[in-house]
Amino acid sequence: MSKLYQAKHELWLKVLYSSFAIANEKIKSDLYDFAMIQFRHLKWIGSDILANNQDYNYDRNFSLNKLESVHEIIHNLIVEIKSTQKAYAKTELFERVTTDENYLIEYCEEILKTQDLDIKVTAFNLERCYGNLSQAQIDAFSLFLFEESYKEYELILVYAWMQARTNDLLQFNVYQDLIDESQFHLKSFSNMMADLGILTLPRELHEMTYKITDLKKFIIAGIAEEEAAKEMCKALSRDINDEKLSKFFDFINYQESYHIALMKKLL
């Protein structure tokens, strides 16, 4: 089951990063919704594994295919889904999972029939141009995105790990809020990375990162990280010569403030 969990973890990321890579807003939005469904599948599969007194991990073994057209990405996604489905058991959960994914495959096949949708993908071209930003501003912006996209991915998985292992309702709800917020941040940052042509997968988590033994220590360190992220947002908002981006960083900064309030509830 842990191998299947790994395959579903990878499939969640494959759908998610297909969404980020494609510029067409409708396809991007639809694939993002499918990616969120994949994440729920992952949560349910994880719960089943724990209920059977087994365990899973967050190991991964794939790299992002930097494909050059929408149709290549969509075709690749269909292949990946069908390949993952071969390992499914005949259970109520996997019947649901298969139904969801077959609908996604049909959705993808419709895209492949429409030649007009097969436009060039620029998410991986490394051009790093963004409005009127100077090179130094783009460097700072790029570093922020690399740093924070990893951090959001890390937080999603760490909170999901903790949520799956708590019987405390308050903790469960706080973890869910924090997961939802990090999903939104990961989406925002990754779409910006795609705009810059530097879309890339966050690196894999080592088990020492998510197997938390001291919750209090973890939360205190997490609050310090949120404070650091707030400072980075403030600096970017102040220094970046782009009104829209400045407003976005102010918006993220205020969200980070409430994350700290949520995290304090866990202490």
Next chain:
Amino acid sequence: MLEDVVMPNGMNPEVLEHIMNPQNYGKLESPSGVGLGLDEKTGEYVVFYVEVKDEQLIRSRFATNGCQDTVVIGSMFTQMIEGKTVEYAKSALAKIDEKLGVVTPQQKICANMVLEAFIASLINIQNIQSGAKEEMHVTKMQESCEVEDV
């Protein structure tokens, strides 16, 4: 090779490549030694795996929950030492340390964590050879990444 190393003091193409595709990132299934550089204050760590045969570093891997600077330095350092002798790797530590003169205090601390984790992996090998049952050797960092900018 050491002369070509560019520290992450800007977003040049080499640094960008190390950020986007960190080399030797992950773990080894059957390492000769495992070392951990740990910043207890922030919880940040670097874990370093080495496979050594006849005094030669056959393979190395690292992983971290730290910042991109740590990733870039770990990626560069593991590339530098792969296939080299343990003695060469030890001398590489001194040479890379000289290069850190131009980077920020935070980046130097990140680099130290990578290097301390590597040294800890070698200590782990020695300890195992001496009969100790040590899963990994842990080195607690003297300095924390939480330093003021200068």
